[in-house]
Amino acid sequence: MAELTELDSLEILVIIDNELDPISPCPNEAVQQTGSLKDMGLNGATITGDRGEAKRELRMDGICCSAHGLSLMITGIKDNHRRTMLFDTGPEEQAFERNAKRLQADLSTIEAIHLSHWHRDHSGGMLRAIQMINEPKPQSAEAVAVDLHPDRPDFRGIMATEPISMEADPSFDEVTRAGGKVQRNDQAHTILGGTFLVSGEIPRVTPYEVGLRRGIRFDAAKGTWQEDTVVRDERFVMCKLKDKGLVMFTGCSHAGVVNATKNAVELGKGTPLYAVMGGFHLADADAEMIAKTTADLKALDAKVLLAGHCTGWRAKFEIQSQMPGRLVSSFVGSKFVL
Ligand SMILES: [Fe+2]
Numbered sequence: 626m627a628e629l630t631e632l633d634s635l636e637i638l639v640i641i642d643n644e645l646d647p648i649s650p651c652p653n654e655a656v657q658q659t660g661s662l663k664d665m666g667l668n669g670a671t672i673t674g675d676r677g678e679a680k681r682e683l684r685m686d687g688i689c690c691s692a693h694g695l696s697l698m699i700t701g702i703k704d705n706h707r708r709t710m711l712f713d714t715g716p717e718e719q720a721f722e723r724n725a726k727r728l729q730a731d732l733s734t735i736e737a738i739h740l741s742h743w744h745r746d747h748s749g750g751m752l753r754a755i756q757m758i759n760e761p762k763p764q765s766a767e768a769v770a771v772d773l774h775p776d777r778p779d780f781r782g783i784m785a786t787e788p789i790s791m792e793a794d795p796s797f798d799e800v801t802r803a804g805g806k807v808q809r810n811d812q813a814h815t816i817l818g819g820t821f822l823v824s825g826e827i828p829r830v831t832p833y834e835v836g837l838r839r840g841i842r843f844d845a846a847k848g849t850w851q852e853d854t855v856v857r858d859e860r861f862v863m864c865k866l867k868d869k870g871l872v873m874f875t876g877c878s879h880a881g882v883v884n885a886t887k888n889a890v891e892l893g894k895g896t897p898l899y900a901v902m903g904g905f906h907l908a909d910a911d912a913e914m915i916a917k918t919t920a921d922l923k924a925l926d927a928k929v930l931l932a933g934h935c936t937g938w939r940a941k942f943e944i945q946s947q948m949p950g951r952l953v954s955s956f957v958g959s960k961f962v963l
Pocket residue numbers: 694744746747876877904934935
């Protein structure tokens with residue numbers, strides 16, 4: 626496997642996340658966070674009528690909307706050279722499009738899309754995202770790469786008193802027709818010239834991270850729903866930041882956020898862990914699970930925990946209690962610089 630480039634800095638634009646809070650200040654001095662109401666106002670439209678000394682207007686229709694899912698536009702910077710990827714695409718096309726436009730995100734800079742796992746809250750905006758990335762480019766431009774695990778379930782769902790099906794994820798054919806270049810990967814590999822590393826399937830080593838409770842998948846050939854708590858297709862993305870260490874992005878952590886972090890540290894071959902960002906999937910976990918996960922994250926000594934999506938407020942509270950100052954809540958519309 627090729628080596629990871631040591632990046633000078635990292636920019637993360639949160640296009641989709643579960644929570645919106647454009648007021649709370651960033652609690653971690655090592656992280657630069659913008660996207661507050663004040664930031665939006667200072668970059669707002671110029672006022673034409675007479676409002677005294679006010680020159681700019683803060684418009685409510687410029688604020689992002691939260692949605693259940695995740696989409697991060699991540700740019701690695703080395704010697705002023707920028708390489709950008711999109712980590713997941715949120716749950717629905719309208720949500721992705723609305724927020725990307727409100728953020729004035731230059732989607733044409735995105736060279737690769739990574740899907741963390743086959744679940745609609747991460748894949749639902751993908752086809753529109755591909756179109757929006759390609760729209761400003763000339764027809765001759767290379768198609769955006771779409772990095773997908775080969776094992777796409779026909780449907781995924783949750784077992785309640787009866788199976789509840791989610792909408793289907795985009796198919797490989799739909800991704801191709803939308804203008805994406807499908808790349809199927811289940812092994813760890815680097816992308817964008819070593820700017821990022823995409824993991825393979827994540828080894829399950831902790832005894833308490835046992836997967837997605839009541840997770841199921843539909844096999845169309847057999848016409849049956851089968852248990853699928855393991856979500857074997859989940860993969861994370863990581864990169865290496867100069868003087869800081871590894872930054873790991875996790876979509877939903879059905880493999881366990883500690884399992885994913887341990888695998889990232891292993892793949893990092895001695896580089897210390899710096900930050901973990903994404904969904905830790907502890908929103909529906911019991912207190913014991915939250916305590917064990919937090920204790921192990923503390924032992925792994927991540928300096929920054931950018932928790933979002935399915936982490937849940939109870940787990941964030943526990944992380945804040947056990948590791949004061951290290952938690953940064955990931956809010957939709959925020960831009961983080963590490
Ligand atoms: Fe999710």
